[in-house]
Amino acid sequence: MLRSSALRHIIEQSTSSRSSVTSRCFRRSFSQSTSVQLLNNLHPNLTRAAASAAALRPRPVPQQPNHSRNPPPPHQTIAETVADDLPISSMDNKRVAVGWDTRTWSRFHHIWLRDHCRCSECFHPTTKQRLVNTFEIPPDLQPLAVESKVDGLQVTWPSASTPHISFYPWSWLKHNSYDPPLMNSDQNEKILWGSKIEQSPPTVKYEEVMTDEGPGLYKWLQNIDKFGFCFVSGVPPTPEATEKLSERIGFIRETQYGKFWEFTSDLSKGDTAYTTLALGAHTDNTYFTDPCGLQLFHLLSHTDGSGGATLLVDGFYVASIVKELHPEVYDILSRVPVPAHAAGEQGSLYRPSPSTGYPVLRHDLGTGDLMQVRWNNDDRSVMRRLEGSLVESWYNAIRTWHSCLTSPDSEYWVQLTPGTAVIINNHRVLHGRSAFDGKRRMCGAYIGMDEFQSKLAVLSEKFSPNPDLRVSEESEKTRSVWSPYL
Numbered sequence: 001m002l003r004s005s006a007l008r009h010i011i012e013q014s015t016s017s018r019s020s021v022t023s024r025c026f027r028r029s030f031s032q033s034t035s036v037q038l039l040n041n042l043h044p045n046l047t048r049a050a051a052s053a054a055a056l057r058p059r060p061v062p063q064q065p066n067h068s069r070n071p072p073p074p075h076q077t078i079a080e081t082v083a084d085d086l087p088i089s090s091m092d093n094k095r096v097a098v099g100w101d102t103r104t105w106s107r108f109h110h111i112w113l114r115d116h117c118r119c120s121e122c123f124h125p126t127t128k129q130r131l132v133n134t135f136e137i138p139p140d141l142q143p144l145a146v147e148s149k150v151d152g153l154q155v156t157w158p159s160a161s162t163p164h165i166s167f168y169p170w171s172w173l174k175h176n177s178y179d180p181p182l183m184n185s186d187q188n189e190k191i192l193w194g195s196k197i198e199q200s201p202p203t204v205k206y207e208e209v210m211t212d213e214g215p216g217l218y219k220w221l222q223n224i225d226k227f228g229f230c231f232v233s234g235v236p237p238t239p240e241a242t243e244k245l246s247e248r249i250g251f252i253r254e255t256q257y258g259k260f261w262e263f264t265s266d267l268s269k270g271d272t273a274y275t276t277l278a279l280g281a282h283t284d285n286t287y288f289t290d291p292c293g294l295q296l297f298h299l300l301s302h303t304d305g306s307g308g309a310t311l312l313v314d315g316f317y318v319a320s321i322v323k324e325l326h327p328e329v330y331d332i333l334s335r336v337p338v339p340a341h342a343a344g345e346q347g348s349l350y351r352p353s354p355s356t357g358y359p360v361l362r363h364d365l366g367t368g369d370l371m372q373v374r375w376n377n378d379d380r381s382v383m384r385r386l387e388g389s390l391v392e393s394w395y396n397a398i399r400t401w402h403s404c405l406t407s408p409d410s411e412y413w414v415q416l417t418p419g420t421a422v423i424i425n426n427h428r429v430l431h432g433r434s435a436f437d438g439k440r441r442m443c444g445a446y447i448g449m450d451e452f453q454s455k456l457a458v459l460s461e462k463f464s465p466n467p468d469l470r471v472s473e474e475s476e477k478t479r480s481v482w483s484p485y486l
């Protein structure tokens with residue numbers, strides 16, 4: 001009961017609050033509150049100057065505008081354009097403050113703004129590479145002027161010859177605001193799931209993925225991004241068609257198992273995947289420094305036997321439960337590195353670099369978001385770097401982790417049939433299978449996480465419902481220097 005209510009809670013959170021945060025952040029309206037507009041009618045310059053001066057005070061971020069009608073302190077330089085409904089801009093000796101509304105301010109350091117100039121002298125419009133010499137920017141550089149224009153902030157910099165003019169669109173500044181960050185770190189919401197996903201698992205059709213235009217491919221990749229897996233129905237049950245499907249995302253990552261692989265239970269490679277044994281939920285390639293990002297597989301045939309159901313478990317869902325119910329376990333899983341190996345073949349001996357391995361849970365160093373689950377207890381090497389004082393708590397932690405992974409609430413069992421391929425995010429969703437008899441022919445491929453993210457970003461530029469992520473029709477041939485991905 002606890003678990004299913006936790007799931008509902010998580011789904012509600014990820015579908016409502018996250019998306020509303022995103023749309024709020026991207027909104028292009030910068031209307032002011034009524035009280036300030038009333039004050040503006042009396043004395044617009046003073047109100048705005050006082051509010052923007054307040055924004056340049058050290059942290060914490062001001063929650064209320066300063067409605068004082070006293071002029072700003074004389075040492076403060078205020079350069080701004082007052083035009084209704086434009087963000088307010090002002091500066092002190094270190095930073096420019098941009099007021100989106102009376103309560104939301106972003107501060108940008110002068111050095112940061114100069115370093116991020118996107119004019120064609122400072123940033124190559126085609127290659128999208130920095131041309132400005134960052135190390136020639138004086139550390140104490142100050143603008144000659146900052147001005148709020150209709151489309152963005154104009155900053156004039158002193159220069160030996162003519163002043164250098166930089167321009168930053170409002171949407172770009174808002175997207176890249178770091179003091180404070182205004183954007184949700186994750187542009188695409190994740191939907192965490194448990195066993196109930198069986199009621200409507202994400203599925204797309206082979207034909208829509210394979211059509212040239214791309215919206216079907218975008219839908220497929222979005223599903224993978226949101227759910228960590230997606231079925232593709234109507235795939236011709238051949239290795240050739242499955243390989244073409246894989247290549248819609250990017251080039252296939254070759255490993256010791258081959259490029260596009262096909263296997264039966266013949267132990268042709270020294271790995272339990274090539275047997276009829278049951279396999280518990282695991283991620284692949286824990287023995288790589290960079291485990292494969294996506295894994296696609298397709299059951300081509302199963303004759304003279306039964307069994308071999310596929311198991312999928314959302315590692316992010318299980319991690320969220322562990323974090324809520326057993327924070328100390330979550331902490332250990334996030335900190336203790338686990339070594340691993342692939343050593344069943346005489347000709348290869350894989351271990352990650354460094355060989356002490358990586359923690360089960362890896363996080364974004366900037367945002368703290370969970371990024372990767374790496375778990376295969378069968379491939380684990382000797383725990384020779386485990387601190388003596390941690391041995392018992394570490395075994396308790398993986399026992400708890402295992403019991404949450406194998407809970408009926410977490411496990412999604414599905415019997416694959418020829419014609420339906422499944423693709424999983426190997427950094428998030430664990431997979432396994434039940435034992436089987438007879439002859440099973442499976443084929444599939446690995447695709448790198450970077451290839452997947454790149455394709456998803458390119459398709460978002462074209463098809464995203466969010467206008468800030470889309471490249472406009474006219475400039476479709478060349479990516480904008482203001483792309484939120486740069």
Ligand SMILES: [Zn+2]
Pocket residue numbers: 117118119120121122123164165166
């Ligand atoms: Zn420039």
